Amino acid sequence: MREQPVEDISTADEKQQPGGEQGSQAVPSLTIVSHPVARRVGEQLLLSGLATGRVVPLSRNEPVFMRPGNALGMHLADPFLSRKPLVFSSGREGGVRLEPSGGVRVCVAGRVLEGPWEFSPEELEAGVALELGGRVVLVLHLADPTAKDPADMLGMLGISTGLQRVRRLIEQVADLNVPVLVRGETGSGKELIAQALHRRGPRRDKPLVSVNLGAIPKELAAAELFGARKGSFTGATKDQEGLFHAAHGGTLFLDEVGEASPEVQVMLLRVLETGEIYRLGERTPVTVDVRLVAATDAHLEQQIQEGRFKAPLLHRLAGFSIRVPPLRERREDVGLLFHHFAREELEALGEAKRLESEDLLAEPWLPTPLAAQLVAYDWPGNIRQLRNVVRQLVIGNRGQPRLQLDAQLKQELATPKAAAVGRPASEPVARGGRTPRRKPADIPEMELLDVLRGCGWDFQAAADRLGIHRTSIYDLIERSPSIRTAGALSVEEITRCFQECGGKLDEMVRRLEVSKRALGRRVKELGLTGSDA
Incomplete structure (x- = not known):
């Protein structure tokens, strides 16, 4: 498969986008998730021509897929795909229309397309998996046409618009001595952001110290962070230097900062305001030079309303904020991440060559239905969960020619029956797709x-x-006076409801009409125990 210069409709139209500056708007794109030649995963085709009313044909011989920012690429080249092209064109209200050909079977969400199909703008934003001929899986999504494939990926793998935005924010703030608050769901890679900030900043040659506040007993957290003198508390048998001292001149990464106790919050606020810390048992402050990066998956604003987090501390921590997108918002990265983790596992098993095949006639190692299922799954555990799934798949299929789900993974990746993706092109727009985004x-x-x-x-x-x-x-x-938060409930009200409901949290939620998660946390804090609380 010889690489060739890109001279297709997508590249030509990038230079003539209406409305001014190139790349000012995201454009529909196709990204390879699964292919008989694994190294092709992550290559992309921009459908920029759709904006000017042109159509984009797609077959095994046209057009050219390439890495973002590269000048060379190649067509899909799978000999089992037809030369008769599928045709992509502009749909209604900014959507994309797909007309299948008689030569290539196209599956979307397990359904074989029998005629023209249309995808809404909301579905493009979320990402849709297209299975072509049981051989290739593409994600139809929105992409930034100006994106480049940076030489330094900052330790983060992916080509999605959300991840590119994170990279840009890191570059903008890395050399500044301001605290950074990284927000994102569990398992989304927040610690990688802290590592990238440290490596790209002027403190790169100094220590990077990481600590998970959720993993330290609350009664020991202050001593761990700020140090303690011998005898300052039970168990302090010798002088102890804290993590702030260990990170002097460098960067301190505080994960799960929302778990900090009130005592630690006060001490953090002081060091952010004055640059001084007090070791437990000492009255003389010590000056430290530390760049603080904090991370949380908690909603700190709600914790402030509930009186569990100090608003001034949030304002200090968030000198600059970076939001890490969850994996469900970057489905075009699933294929790249899957193969990256799979390669690591295969190397450990001595089977790394499994992903090096250039045989276009071979069956894809990652079957198309499984690849499409991985793309469609919402990944509540994000990248950490994906990595675990990859490990389970690779080890469970050790020595096998293709990956297959076992019963455990089948249950884990099972999703509730959802609305069909897309709609026949003849149907009204309102009938198809996911719930549209609202203000x-x-x-x-x-x-x-x-x-x-x-x-x-x-x-x-x-x-x-x-x-x-x-x-x-x-x-x-x-803004809704008739709706309460769990933090607004009195201890007496929670205790009484707990007793009347026999400790059943679901019943308490129905009676009190507050967030189940927040109510469960308050019940736990009050030391109440019941059947499911």
Whole structure:
């Protein structure tokens, strides 16, 4: 497969985008997730021509896929795909229309397309897996046409728009001596951001010290961070230097900062304001020179409302904020990440050559239905969960020609039956796809209350049904006088409800009408125990 210069419709039209500056808007794109030749995974085709009313044919011989920012690429080249092209064109309201050919079977969400199909802008934003002929899987998504494939990936693998934005923010703030707050879901790679900030900044030759506050007993956290004199507390048998002292001149990464106790919060606020720390048992301050990077998957604003986190500390920690997108917002990266982790596991097993085959006639090692399932899955554990799934798959299929799900993984990756992806091109737009994104300000209080009740006060499920981000739920509740938070409940009210409900958390949630997660946390803090609390 000889690489050739890219001279296709997508590249030509990038230079003539309407509206001014090249790359000012994301464009529909196709990214390879699975291919008989594994090294092709991650190559991309920009469908820029759709914006000018042109169509983009796709077959085994045209057009050219390439890495973002590269000048060379190649067509899909799979000999089992037809020369008769699929045709992509502009759809209604910014969507994309796909016309299958008679020579290539196209599957979307397990359904074989029999005629023209249309994908909404919301589906493009979320990413849709297309299975071609049981051989190749592509993700149809939105991409930044100006994106480059940087020589230094900052330790983060992926080509998605969200990850490219994170890289840009790191470059902008890395050389500045301001604290950074990294926000993102569990397993999304927040510690990689701290490592990249340290490596790209002027402190790169000094220590990088990482600590997970959620893993340190609260009664020991202050001593671990700030140090202690011998005898300052039970168990302090000798003088102890804290982690701030260990990170002097360098960077201190505080993961799960939302777990900090009130005592530690006060001490963190002082060191951020003055650059001074007090070791436990000492009255003389010590000056430290530390760049602080904190991370959390908690909603600190809600914790402030509930009186569990200090607002001034949040303002100090968030001198600059970086949000790490969850894996479900970067589905085009799933193939790259999967093969990266698979290569590591195969090397450990002595089977690394399995991903080096250039045989276009071979069956894909990652079967197309499995690849499509991996793309469609929402990955609540994000990259950490994906890595574990890869390890389970590779080891469980050791020595086998193709990967197959075992019963355990089948159950783990099972998703509730969802609405069909896309719609026949003849159907009205309103009938197809996922819940469209809405502006939180357009959601009335009664609709919010009805959805919260219907979702059992599960904020993530309610956000998905309303078409908004989970964090917007908290903002809407704050503006809704008839809806309370768990933090507003008195101890007496929680205790009484706990006793009346026999400790059943679901029943308590129905009665009190507050977030199940937040209520469970308060029940735990009060030391109440029951059947499921």
